Amino acid sequence: MQMPPLDPAILARRSEIVAALRAIVPGEGVIDDLEGMRPYECDALSAYRQMPLVVVLPETVAQVSTILSYCQDNKVKVVPRGAGTSLSGGSMPVGDAILLGLGKFNRVLEIDYANRCARVQPGVTNLGISKAVEHEGFYYAPDPSSQIACSIGGNVAENSGGVHCLKYGLTTNNLLGIELVLMTGEVVRLGGKHLDSEGYDLLGVMTGSEGLLGVVTEVTVRLLRKPTTARAVLLGFPTEAGAADCVAAVIASGIIPGGMEMMDKEAVKCAEAYVGAGYPLDAEGLLIVELDGPPVEVDYLVERVAEIARGRGATTVRVSNDEQERVLFWAGRKAAFPAVGQITPDYMCLDGSVPRGRLVEVLAEMREMSKKHRLRVVNVFHAGDGNLHPLILFDANDADELHRAEEFGADILRLCVRVGGVLTGEHGVGIEKRDLMGVQFTEIDLDQQMRLKCAFDPDHLLNPGKVFPQLRRCAELGRVVVHHNKMPFPDIPRF
Amino acid sequence: MQTHFTLAQLADPETARSNDILRKCVHCGFCTATCPTFVLLGDERDSPRGRIYLIKSMIEDDRAPTAKEVRHVDRCLSCLSCMTTCPSGVNYMHLVDHGRHHIEETFTRTLPDRFMRGVLAYLMPRPAAFRWAMVLGRLAKPLAPLLPATSSDPGGATFLRRLRAMLEAVPDKVPTPSPVDRPQVFPALGVQRKRVALMPGCGQQVLAPEVNEATVRLLTRLDIEVVNVAGSGCCGSSVLHVGRNDQAIELAKRNITAWLREIDGAGLDAIVINASGCGTTVKDYGHMLADDPVWAEKAKQVASLAKDVTEIVAEVGLSGIVPRPLTVAYHSACSMQHGQKLDALPKKLLREAGFMVKDVPEGHLCCGWAGTYQVLQPDLSRRLRDRKVANIESVRPDVIAAGNFGCIGNIASGTGIPIAHTVELLDWATGGPKPAALI
Amino acid sequence: MTTSTIKPRSPEELRQAVEWALNDGTTLDVRGQGSKIAFGKPMACDQVLDLSGLSGVVDYAPEELVVTLRAGTPISEVEALLAQRNQMLAFEPPDLGPLLGQEAGQGTLVGAVMGNLAGPRRLSAGAARDHLLGFSGVNGRGESFKSGGKVMKNVTGYDLSKLLAGSWGTLAVLDQVSVKVLPAPDQTRTLLLLGLDDAAAVRAMCAALGSPHDISGAAHLPGKTALRIEGVAPSVEARLKALRELLIDLDAGMEELGTLESRAFWREVRDVAPLKVASGSVVWKISCPPTEGPAIVARIKALRPSAEAFYDWSGGLIWLALPPSADADHTIVRGAIGAKGGHATLIRASEAVRAAVPVFQPQPAALAALAVRVKESFDPKRLFNPGRMG
Ligand SMILES: Cc1cc2nc3c(=O)[nH]c(=O)nc-3n(C[C@H](O)[C@H](O)[C@@H](O)COP(=O)(O)OP(=O)(O)OC[C@H]3O[C@@H](n4cnc5c(N)ncnc54)[C@H](O)[C@@H]3O)c2cc1C
Ligand SMILES: Cc1cc2nc3c(=O)[nH]c(=O)nc-3n(C[C@H](O)[C@H](O)[C@H](O)COP(=O)(O)OP(=O)(O)OC[C@H]3O[C@@H](n4cnc5c(N)ncnc54)[C@H](O)[C@@H]3O)c2cc1C
């Protein structure tokens, strides 16, 4: 992975920068010894690693603001980091950049049940929010599989989704406001407890901006009341196409399930061996469909889904009869990644998104690629919204396999774009998909995005080397070429 | 995750095992969120994933760790919450034992640190010496307030701060030794259904002799013959957690010898342990001695017989229940829920015995006791205790129950709500005396 | 001031038009259907850019829940198409024509998206911003670009769709959009609570929304508080019953509206019909934390007793009509919002008033400066709707 060349001038000033940070953050909050920085050298995409210039762990918004304005004045780069669970290398350090960790911002600040929202610090975990309100029957809807550990700040930066996003939306649909520190050190608030913004929807832009635009220091999320009941249906199909058809048919019939997940045969086998969820081992495609709401509605919809599935040739139709069984149905899906981890030293998790109607064709083509690259691939994914998670199995201690896995991954993502999909549905571009951005976007598209970046961070100091394949200076991007009166009025109807 | 051990390094069985453990870790970070020290400090170095990295680096490079690396490994409570959370089955317990061992062998601690650890490692496994130390400690206890209550280190790991913590940990009254803690046989009250050895333990018999007494009453009432086997004693966990593997292994061998003699003699259905910290260690004897051809099999045999007292009670079933309508907040000791994966069982028994049992919020977090930890990292320990107490008090219980005497003493020091060992409550509900804490 | 109208017939013609405007230094008044409704800062543009020539549905796959259309497609056409397949635009774009002194039933979908409009279902389904999946268009440099896509989940690059939604055409001119659609509910029913005052009504609405009964509309009109429940028949029945039980302690009279009545009722709420507006009165739209709504209205009424108001979004959206005044009472209205957060937008007022008063809520300096930089990153020469949001 090619990262931008390190700036020798910054490296030369390292001790001065460390001293400046120590003046801002006392105690153990500045880490500059090699051994101490090592645990920070990567996020959950551990195939890519780089040591930071120095790690700083501020505790207050004022400290974050002072650090950023110092960095702006001294042109020092900054990589924000939440819980370090990114799968795209989003929080991977950069050698001439400060790694700004938000782990100490872990307090729930306010819970407002009447207005159904919670105000929390960015380091609070996704699950931590739901835990804080569960005794009142509420929860925070987006539920990435990493919810036990990932931070809400990281969720905002990646616009994370999960199994239940099909019905309840992604992070961006469940946010009410944030507090944000700009690279200048200015602290601004976007949104609050009210809906919609008074000007440009910068809250919307910040969500999914992968730490390139500002550092989030507070988040206000929408809370939802837990549905009265939820039941899961396990549907096994003799072909993957049957399963994929069923997904389309359920949605076309007007049902939006709480979640609709698919696993291929290999994934079913691994999950079954790992947790014993009772999955049918003969199925080529397995669907888990969850329906939630009042009991009468759930019963009614369960029956309709089962009927649709039978019509599409399902060989297994099992409905959970109690909460324990529902949890068991999900246990296999939830443990699918580690389960696959049992049959391979390493795996690479991809995240393309495709139109639902193209699922079958994409899966078939992926198998062909698997032969070509001589690596196995296992599929576990959010079928309801067409978000694939192919897992490529390889051994990181074998350089050639790592290389082939990367090639294979890139081929899969190109395929996703070719069928009208996108490179990433929820894990973000980071460094992992950075060099493929050109597959989905033209240079003009990317320039426009980078200009927006310039509006927030004119010196490209925040999270450098991520998302954009090549960075152009803002001055260059900002130039407007005007050919005064050189172009005749075009031949367009005019009144 | 990727590792870089040489073949020569991998020839060492301990290193080879650690390599396997490291290769299983996918660096997902799930474990960080449920680690008590990460929850308090928010620094990756104070998290399991960070410590795995620190340990990997020191054993991979085969070098002495830096003082800072040691500081972060030292802050680990060995609560094993990370192992419960890890979806990939990474055995952090064995890795951190290797890390501590490596630190002990390659790193020179400061003199006061060595002194403190030496004293603890000497006293903890020796009940008689430990008792005398408590008696002496009582005389010195009034001096505690003269020592600093905070320190420059967030863990409180400075000499004077630790000294204060040590004095504060001394109970105001040291109970007289209990007659049950001498080698002997307690016959079943009715027709004998099982025969078990009771692990006598070390610290517990000095500080809380009533636990063994209640255990003997409860088990014999349930028609189990209980033997206190001569020669058995401390399980070795307290010294293991400060990196003294050799001393721990000696203690393990002593226990194994004693119990095997009994197994080969009158026979044993189980070795019953009522301090869950010890239970975790005895159940792991097989691993501890795996590389010793003479002891490996014997250790495995003993480990397979080790049971928490609640497991054996569940096997025979409770009977003769006199329900006590109290609300119990059950504190699941780390060694119980994470070490032995026994979380639901003790609660089930308490419910069967007629108590209203409530779960404690953030139940997965350690109470901060963790053996010698409360002395070595007093500030972190105190913060965890206060957090635990606040969580317990939020469910408004009449009484708190736990299956580990260390947690009991630690939690009791922070709240006015009575606290008793699970067996004391079960004993009471089946005809035994009311636990002292409730009187 | 506007001199003439230019009406491109293809995306390329649109691009050429903008490029020409850039070179010529001509500002553009971007219009969907050209329904020239008085909103925003009055603008003095050299040229009208009329997008009604770029009309029609490009692609509609009901099972994908996505419709892709040209930017000038009338909203009525889209809604009719979706209705055939029992689907809908879940954000319920309002038709504010009548409120703004125009005919009903006009306007383009992109026009509604550009205003980030949303009706009562904003509460449960989100606003236009939550439904715009992707677009293509022309920026102020005369360059065609795209963002987003046609799939539900997408985090590839910045989410420019959110930014464009609600930008009132000041950042780029769109030629095509992909919008998420949802199945239309089988049934729509309404529980009416009678006789509650504002504070009690908002408490009741918040309690209902805090229940598991999946409320998709909560509005309080004078004397009448309405809660909407939608879905399949058995579910609607059960939830209505549960909701009545939940609210029994209020001692309010209760009535129910059936599906047809409900649809008509909520359409009126959507289009702000319940607001009593005399000719000449100014209309404000206030967004606030739901529980703050009644206090804000009370503060305004203390100073302007003849103010008329009703609440949508469980109290979080206030539609307010005030008697005519030179400054639209903007200091009173914005002063009433207080520290708990929120914002007020002047929706209807004479051109002179709109020229004199900030139509959009003024922002703190750092944020306002950022907004200017964002505008310049798309439209450096300020060709599009100059001053509309300023
Ligand atoms: C000027 C105006 C203000 C309004 N204010 C409100 C309000 O505050 N609250 C409310 O609820 N309803 C408001 N409405 C009503 C609502 O916007 C209409 O019902 C909607 O459907 C507009 O469609 P249109 O095509 O007639 O509007 P238009 O006037 O054509 O468009 C509305 C806005 O969108 C922009 N726009 C339109 N098409 C494009 C395009 N292809 N690319 C870029 N920009 C485009 C325009 O520049 C304008 O800023 C307003 C309508 C208008 C016209
Ligand atoms: C096993 C596993 C399963 C996963 N499953 C899912 C899933 O189902 N759905 C899903 O969407 N994701 C999933 N993820 C990916 C990951 O958990 C999410 O992307 C998550 O949101 C990252 O949060 P974090 O706190 O770990 O952020 P980090 O990894 O620390 O950072 C991620 C990005 O956010 C930026 N960032 C972090 N905090 C801030 C802040 N406060 N201000 C500004 N920028 C910030 C960083 O710079 C970086 O670019 C999974 C990851 C793992 C390891």
Ligand code: SF4
């Ligand atoms: S054992 Fe406990 S303290 Fe140690 S790393 Fe694991 S969770 Fe953290």
Ligand code: SF4
């Ligand atoms: S949870 Fe397990 S696999 Fe994940 S980082 Fe922790 S130890 Fe490694």
